[in-house]
Amino acid sequence: MAEDAAGLTLRYVEQLYSFGDRYRDPHELFGGPRSLVVGYLALLREAPLRIDGAEWRGLYEFFPWEDWRDSPPALLDSVIRPALARWVAAAPDEPARARRGERARMAFALDGGEWDSERVLERYELLYEAGLVVEAFRDHDLARRAGVEERTVRLEMPRALGRPMARDGRRVLATALERLRGKLKYRPIVFELLPPTFTLHRLQQVVEALSGERLHKQNFRRLMISGGLVEPTGQYESQTGGRPAELYRFRRSAILERTSTGAIAAPED
Numbered sequence: 405m406a407e408d409a410a411g412l413t414l415r416y417v418e419q420l421y422s423f424g425d426r427y428r429d430p431h432e433l434f435g436g437p438r439s440l441v442v443g444y445l446a447l448l449r450e451a452p453l454r455i456d457g458a459e460w461r462g463l464y465e466f467f468p469w470e471d472w473r474d475s476p477p478a479l480l481d482s483v484i485r486p487a488l489a490r491w492v493a494a495a496p497d498e499p500a501r502a503r504r505g506e507r508a509r510m511a512f513a514l515d516g517g518e519w520d521s522e523r524v525l526e527r528y529e530l531l532y533e534a535g536l537v538v539e540a541f542r543d544h545d546l547a548r549r550a551g552v553e554e555r556t557v558r559l560e561m562p563r564a565l566g567r568p569m570a571r572d573g574r575r576v577l578a579t580a581l582e583r584l585r586g587k588l589k590y591r592p593i594v595f596e597l598l599p600p601t602f603t604l605h606r607l608q609q610v611v612e613a614l615s616g617e618r619l620h621k622q623n624f625r626r627l628m629i630s631g632g633l634v635e636p637t638g639q640y641e642s643q644t645g646g647r648p649a650e651l652y653r654f655r656r657s658a659i660l661e662r663t664s665t666g667a668i669a670a671p672e673d
Contacts, residue, residue, distance in 0.1 A: 415596035416447040421579050428572045430546050439571075445580045447596045463581065463613070465567045466574055469512075470524060470581070470616045483565065484536065485514060491534040521616055524582035528574060531565060538568040585615060592633060595654040601637050603649040604628060632658045 420443040426432070429439030450460060464471040469480055488508045495501040505514075511527045513519040532540045568574065587593055594611050604625050612619055628634045635655050640648035 412448045412451055412453070414446045414448050416445075416593055418445050419443075420445045420576075420583060423572060423576060425572065427543070427547065430543075430571070433546055441576070443576050443579065445583055447593060449597060449599070461567075463577075464616070466569065466577055467524065467528065467581065468566050469527065470521075472519065472521075472616050473612050473618050476519075479565070480512065484531070485512060487536050488512060488514070488530075488534060491536075522582055522585050524585065525575070525578045528578040532575075537565050537574070539572070539574060542568075588615060592654065592659070598654070601639065601651040601653050603641055604634070604652060605649060607634070607652070628652075 422440065422442050424438065424440040426438070428441075429436065432438055453459065469477050469484060471477060492501055492504040492508055495504050507526075507530055508514055509517055510520075511523050511530050528537070531537045535541065535544075566574070569577070584593075588611065594607070594614065597610055598607065607628065608619055608621065608624050611624070632655055634652040637651045637653055639651045641651055642648045
């Protein structure tokens with residue numbers, strides 16, 4: 405059905421999660437029924453869309469703090485971390501401050517901690533709880549108007565931290581990205597996004613786009629080849645702007661040969 409509507413071929417599909425939190429649909433605030441959505445994670449190759457008004461969007465338009473490919477995002481130090489520090493300090497008592505502080509440190513690598521690329525949903529939900537995304541301001545305002553806000557919450561309209569989405573759309577998308585990043589480490593689903601033959605440079609670009617991290621070129625290529633994930637075709641792509649690049653293909657038999665097939669090398673030093 406989705407394929408017929410979009411005119412795209414789904415390469416990989418799995419059930420993601422059921423979303424049914426109270427008031428996830430604003431209509432419930434005003435007497436409407438509870439809304440339940442069963443989300444699916446699907447991978448497909450980019451192609452023209454047949455749906456009127458539909459368009460492709462860059463993933464990091466919605467989560468700019470998750471893109472570490474070039475460098476740590478500037479807004480982490482300029483906006484997010486100072487705002488979280490104020491949120492932690494504003495907790496009502498010391499135990500609450502300690503809990504908030506620990507969550508912020510783990511999610512956003514405060515105080516020199518290590519960034520965990522898989523904590524996507526945790527980071528978004530923390531920003532929401534701290535009132536730092538537009539959805540938090542919008543939802544609290546709607547709850548206040550409907551008279552169902554259980555406690556007094558004072559929020560200022562936040563700066564635009566990524567493109568907002570209707571309802572809990574960004575929470576759904578964060579769940580999908582977190583699941584996808586986790587799977588990259590043990591299942592070669594990245595190959596579902598590539599044509600039958602590809603260069604190792606293109607493969608690395610796709611993995612980096614999903615992981616949000618820059619990978620070490622030589623280590624990545626060594627892992628792909630020595631790990632038996634790809635094999636050369638003996639053909640070359642000449643449209644690379646330099647010398648012809650060798651084309652490879654995915655060895656599907658590698659799935660049967662290995663119980664754990666990784667797809668990501670170590671980040672670039």
